[in-house]
Amino acid sequence: MIATPAIDGRSMLPRLVGFQLHLVTLRTGQAARAALAEMATTPAKVTAMVYVADHPGCDQTSLGRYLNIGRSAVMKLLNTMEVRGHVERREGRDLRSNALYLTEAGEEFLGKALAVLERSDREATATLTEAEQTQLLHLLHKLQAEPAPSSDAAESGARAYS
Amino acid sequence: MIATPAIDGRSMLPRLVGFQLHLVTLRTGQAARAALAEMATTPAKVTAMVYVADHPGCDQTSLGRYLNIGRSAVMKLLNTMEVRGHVERREGRDLRSNALYLTEAGEEFLGKALAVLERSDREATATLTEAEQTQLLHLLHKLQAEPAPSSDAAESGARAYS
């Protein structure tokens, strides 16, 4: 345990990992959003496509859980992407659930989007050395390694940082 | 330069710092938002209060720039916080600009909010050792160290990640 300074606001703030993540993401997110705007897409849509690509045949509920949004919010997202021909809803394991797949056009689109993000990312991380970037990625991956012990986070009034 | 794998989507994704930041913030942000909900506030409001606390007498435009939102969006935010008695608009350096200050109640409220965030943060970073947390904070601070070379990001269609 590190001796934490008095909680008078200012002094303890720089120690809050979540808050610093918030601040950094405010910048990188803005840059990424601007970069993706030329493709008429958003980070959320790209995130969804990546998840579907990594989990072919997944259902909408699990996608929503991944994106931290409810089932109904998934609908609009998927409807848009389906109209664009980027994702397909096929028959799922049940007669009630859908199985999600990226179309060929979706795969191609995702590739381009990631290339755009890669350029944006290079600028955003320009202040870090190659080693530091690797280090940061390692820590971020490790931070994601927890399965969250309990409760139903999704659809219980949860929204992402803003 | 590290040899980057083919851009086929899946394989290069884990290398994108911005994307991993996005994913991590999706989780920590949700936790923080849930924790702050009991105080009827949001990460954005806390961020604003922290900025005002750190920059007493700042104007609304600079606050908006910090939060990555336009002037009009700052209005609603400040109006709410002013009604709650957490922030004050006093006479600024100009007759047109306002000088923002945290009230005493605002200071107290911010202290409580940060205490709540600190608890939430401890859970979110439980998978990291103390040393790793310090390391991560260092990297995040360094990532913020760039002043952004050009252009007017704010009020040009910018929104934070979602």
Next chain:
DNA sequence: TATTGTTATACTCTATAACTATA
């Protein structure tokens, strides 16, 4: 002319609640 704050309006995203059909 440019800037600061302001207001009104529209759009995007999401939650909530209800409904259908499966299980």
Next chain:
DNA sequence: TATAGTTATAGAGTATAACAATA
């Protein structure tokens, strides 16, 4: 009863475009 998807509605947050006052 519980779950997956769906739909309609409402709310939060933000952008856009205007305007007034000041620089």
